[in-house]
Amino acid sequence: GAVVSQHPSWVICKSGTSVKIECRSLDFQATTMFWYRQFPKQSLMLMATSNEGSKATYEQGVEKDKFLINHASLTLSTLTVTSAHPEDSSFYICSAARTGSLSNEKLFFGSGTQLSVL
Amino acid sequence: DAKTTQPNSMESNEEEPVHLPCNHSTISGTDYIHWYRQLPSQGPEYVIHGLTSNVNNRMASLAIAEDRKSSTLILHRATLRDAAVYYCILRTRAGNEKLTFGTGTRLTIIP
Secondary structure (H helix, E strand, O other), X not given: XXXXXXXXXXXXXXXXXXXXEEEEEOOOOOOEEEEXXXXXXXXXXXXXXXXXXXXXXXXXXXXXXXXXXXXXXXXXXXXXXXOOOHHHOEEEEEEEEOOOOEXXXXXXXXXXXXXXXX | OOOOEOOOEEEEEOOOOEEEEEEOOOOOOOOEEEEEEEOOOOOOEEEEEEOOOOEEOOOOEEEEOXXXXXXXXXXXXXXXXXXXXXXXXXXXXXXOOOOOOOOOEEEEEEO
């Protein structure tokens, strides 16, 4: 089946540094990818929708200059948390929609990245 | 987005069937009903989806009410590996539309 690979699976960084998270669709093309954030015991919150070759669409309240999203190819989207602070510590999850998929098709999710900012 | 409501938590004994309910009274005619589950420290995984008719796959069954205002995910024989948060989500016709997650149901399996 289709696989979405997300790296790294966990990262610890110092406050003020930047962290890049990669999301790859391994055996299909994904025009659209989604980035979610999840705090402990809470549901997934959509941060932004990433479209190949164009600017990402951010959800209300998500700072686009802090969470930089690049979707340069049909198989790769990256999320960079710039100048990370302890409040950015969270579980980040990407999801990919197969190009041309309809609403009766499933989304594929990465395994998530646990970010801890010291 | 049409909303769904699910119980916050449920418990079930191992090797017994589990029925996870979901209400979606504002569903539109073109909304598909999707179920995903999230195991601890992992990303969500697809379980099943349907439109009007009941659906079966190797993981579960989906029973959809005739008026489509509710549905039930059925795990026929729960195992400890089925302990997860189960999300019932509606998807509109456009396939590249985002999935909006509700609070889901945290399923605990009792050995």
